[in-house]
Structure formats: structure tokens, C-alpha cells
Amino acid sequence: MPSASNHRSSSRILCTVIRVFLDIQVRRLVPCAGTTILRDYCIILQDLNLKGPDCCTISGAERIADTLREHIRLAHLLAGWVDASPGFERLAPTDFSLVCLRFRPAGASDEETDAANERLLHAINETGEFFLSHTKLRGRYTIRVAIGNLRTTEEHVRRLWELLQELAHSDTRRTDGR
Numbered sequence: 001m002p003s004a005s006n007h008r009s010s011s012r013i014l015c016t017v018i019r020v021f022l023d024i025q026v027r028r029l030v031p032c033a034g035t036t037i038l039r040d041y042c043i044i045l046q047d048l049n050l051k052g053p054d055c056c057t058i059s060g061a062e063r064i065a066d067t068l069r070e071h072i073r074l075a076h077l078l079a080g081w082v083d084a085s086p087g088f089e090r091l092a093p094t095d096f097s098l099v100c101l102r103f104r105p106a107g108a109s110d111e112e113t114d115a116a117n118e119r120l121l122h123a124i125n126e127t128g129e130f131f132l133s134h135t136k137l138r139g140r141y142t143i144r145v146a147i148g149n150l151r152t153t154e155e156h157v158r159r160l161w162e163l164l165q166e167l168a169h170s171d172t173r174r175t176d177g178r
Contacts, residue, residue, distance in 0.1 A: 071097035071147045074157045078145060081161050087168065091137045097147040100137055103168040114141035116171060123167045130160050 079094040082101045092100040102117045121134050121143050133144045145160065 067150060068097070071152065074147050074152065074154060075099050075145075077154065078147075078157050078161060085165070087165070091140065091142050099145040099147075100135070100142045101145065101164075102140065102142055103164070105168075110140065116168070117141045117143055119171050120164065120168050123171065124160075124163060127163065129163065130156075 075094050075097045078099045079090055082088045082090045082099065087104055087106075088101055089104050090099065090101050092098075102113065103120055104113060105116050108116060118134070118141055121132055124130055124132050124143075133146070135142050135144055143164075147157065
């Protein structure tokens with residue numbers, strides 16, 4: 001039967017491997033993603049009451065890995081919907097749980113597109129259902145969807161996508177005078 005010290009040692013090794021993996025993944029991402037992902041990772045550690053290798057358990061580390069895998073899956077799901085939509089575009093690879101996207105109104109200039117995305121971001125946040133942030137990628141206003149809440153489900157991501165489309169198109173109709 002394994003001793004308690006062997007179990008603690010295995011837990012420390014597993015936690016170290018997870019931390020190193022995440023550090024490598026974060027460094028591969030676009031510059032705007034690093035601090036958010038590191039913050040989200042720290043929140044996951046706190047929520048699971050894993051404050052370091054001394055209190056990390058195998059089951060806790062597995063929960064972190066499962067949560068991260070699910071967040072990555074949800075981000076890829078959203079990225080797929082964005083890629084399949086002619087009115088939206090993704091501005092960065094989705095290597096982790098961050099999707100950088102923007103709405104592309106037909107016939108709009110880059111400046112008009114930036115303004116439309118800023119309005120869209122504010123409209124989404126004003127609903128109170130979601131809180132999104134933004135950055136600039138290649139000089140263009142970009143909406144950032146960071147999936148990091150432990151309770152986020154596919155239903156939430158689907159609802160966000162529906163709301164993004166609905167509000168983007170209603171803004172286009174309003175600015176077109178329709």
C-alpha cells in the first residue's frame with residue numbers, strides 16, 4: 001500500500017507538471033491573452049482550494065485538468081461558430097480558452113467596423129448576462145471572450161453567440177436606418 005508521503009510526492013509532481021504545461025501554453029498565446037489566462041488559472045486554483053504543491057491532491061489536479069479541457073473545448077466551439085459566420089471573423093488562434101473576434105458589417109470601413117464592435121461590446125455588457133473585454137490586434141478593435149468561470153457551460157457559450165449575432169445585426173439595422 002502506498003504511503004501518505006508517496007501520495008503527497010506524486011501530487012506535488014502532478015501539480016508541477018500542470019503548472020509547467022500551463023506556463024508553456026500561456027507563452028504561446030497572443031500577447032493580450034497572458035495576464036487573463038494566468039489570472040483565470042489562479043482563480044481555478046483558489047476555487048479548488050489548491051494553493052500550492054503542499055496541498056495539491058491528485059483528484060484536485062484532475063479537476064483542474066478537466067476544467068481546463070472543457071474551457072478549451074468551449075472556446076473551440078465558439079471559434080468554430082465565428083469561423084462559419086460570414087459576418088464575424090476571428091483575429092487570433094484559439095489555443096487555449098480565449099477567443100478574439102470581431103463583427104464585420106458588410107461594406108464598412110475599418111473605422112466603422114471598430115466603432116460597431118465597440119458598440120457591440122458595450123451592448124453585450126449592458127445586458128448583464130456576460131462581461132466581455134476588448135483589446136487591439138493589428139490595430140483593430142477586438143472583442144475578447146475569455147472562458148474561465150468554473151460554472152460556464154455550453155449553454156452559456158451558445159447564448160453568448162446568439163446574443164452577439166442578435167445585437168450585431170440589430171446595430172447594423174439601426175445604423176443603416178432600417
